[in-house]
Amino acid sequence: MSEKRLQExxxxxxxxxxxxxxxxxxxxxxxxxxxxxxxxxxxxKALEGKFPNMSVAxxxxxxxxxxDIGLVRELTYGDASSRFDCNTTEHYHVICESxxxxxxFHYPSLDEVESLAEQVTGFDVSNHRMxxxxxxxxxxxxxxx
Amino acid sequence: MSEKRLQExxxxxxxxxxxxxxxxxxxxxxxxxxxxxxxxxxxxKALEGKFPNMSVAxxxxxxxxxxDIGLVRELTYGDASSRFDCNTTEHYHVICESxxxxxxFHYPSLDEVESLAEQVTGFDVSNHRMxxxxxxxxxxxxxxx
DNA sequence: TACACTAATTATAAAGATTATTATGTAATA
DNA sequence: TATTACATAATAATCTTTATAATTAGTGTA
Numbered sequence: 041m042s043e044k045r046l047q048e049x050x051x052x053x054x055x056x057x058x059x060x061x062x063x064x065x066x067x068x069x070x071x072x073x074x075x076x077x078x079x080x081x082x083x084x085k086a087l088e089g090k091f092p093n094m095s096v097a098x099x100x101x102x103x104x105x106x107x108d109i110g111l112v113r114e115l116t117y118g119d120a121s122s123r124f125d126c127n128t129t130e131h132y133h134v135i136c137e138s139x140x141x142x143x144x145f146h147y148p149s150l151d152e153v154e155s156l157a158e159q160v161t162g163f164d165v166s167n168h169r170m171x172x173x174x175x176x177x178x179x180x181x182x183x184x185x
Numbered sequence: 186m187s188e189k190r191l192q193e194x195x196x197x198x199x200x201x202x203x204x205x206x207x208x209x210x211x212x213x214x215x216x217x218x219x220x221x222x223x224x225x226x227x228x229x230k231a232l233e234g235k236f237p238n239m240s241v242a243x244x245x246x247x248x249x250x251x252x253d254i255g256l257v258r259e260l261t262y263g264d265a266s267s268r269f270d271c272n273t274t275e276h277y278h279v280i281c282e283s284x285x286x287x288x289x290f291h292y293p294s295l296d297e298v299e300s301l302a303e304q305v306t307g308f309d310v311s312n313h314r315m316x317x318x319x320x321x322x323x324x325x326x327x328x329x330x
Numbered sequence: 331t332a333c334a335c336t337a338a339t340t341a342t343a344a345a346g347a348t349t350a351t352t353a354t355g356t357a358a359t360a
Numbered sequence: 361t362a363t364t365a366c367a368t369a370a371t372a373a374t375c376t377t378t379a380t381a382a383t384t385a386g387t388g389t390a
Contacts (some may be wrong), residue, residue: 093368265347
């Protein structure tokens with residue numbers, strides 16, 4: 041299923057003149073298959089087995105390449121490190137304040153907010169982001185004790 | 186005008202058993218008077234003249250104290266460092282992608298989003314945040330050339 | 331006011347994430 | 361094949377934030 045998305049992403053990369061190296065392919069594949077918005081370090085650790093010599097810098101470099109092309113989004117929350125999301129379709133995130141889990145959440149885009157913000161502030165608005173915070177069901181049952 | 190807010194904040198601090206030291210007072214006063222959601226480093230640099238011996242750690246410590254009590258909010262965006270906002274009334278932020286300017290933006294709270302997120306994800310939702318991104322009018326006219 | 335207790339500050343070190351650098355390697359092209 | 365440009369790896373450097381330990385300074389009470 042995500043095989044198709046991988047092929048599409050590779051075509052996008054090639055069209056942008058980016059070489060498909062084994063490391064780059066692996067980072068991209070891992071991101072597309074992971075539902076968990078991993079950090080750069082998580083990606084690095086996950087691929088350590090396959091590429092024992094890979095450098096952390098390579099992960100960061102490739103994530104930046106993907107980001108510049110528009111294949112992934114960088115998510116920055118309160119915690120120390122950025123997370124990366126290859127789902128570029130419009131969606132929001134629900135975040136567990138207890139364990140840090142991030143769940144995708146679909147909701148009709150809040151175009152009204154954008155247009156009102158334009159009127160009130162004089163900005164030329166391009167996009168918006170929203171996160172909902174709470175406690176996931178796992179942590180709820182854990183805390184019930 | 187913000188003198189009243191400063192006094193209120195000091196009362197809140199005292200009620201929480203927090204001492205009002207000169208440094209603490211200065212950080213609080215600076216935050217209340219600044220409309221620009223400064224970073225910890227910006228606060229530190231702004232108060233360097235008045236407190237030549239002040240440590241960066243003091244700024245961070247005090248910001249955490251204020252945050253724990255609920256006097257300020259910590260804002261984390263794409264850039265490296267957190268920003269601090271002493272306006273704790275419900276509001277959203279509009280951010281200029283060109284110069285980084287942050288403008289407050291009032292909009293009715295999106296309670297519907299929270300309740301739908303609860304239903305869909307099973308989370309116990311506590312709050313949400315939203316940022317609108319675009320280009321401020323200053324940068325628009327600059328780019329017009 | 332003086333004393334004692336506790337919290338706050340300072341200076342410094344440490345941790346963690348990200349970026350920069352440089353040399354080496356690899357792929358594409360003429 | 362020679363040349364060029366891009367990628368990688370290893371490492372160092374930077375930047376933000378937190379932790380530690382010693383000193384200083386507020387605050388309540390006698």
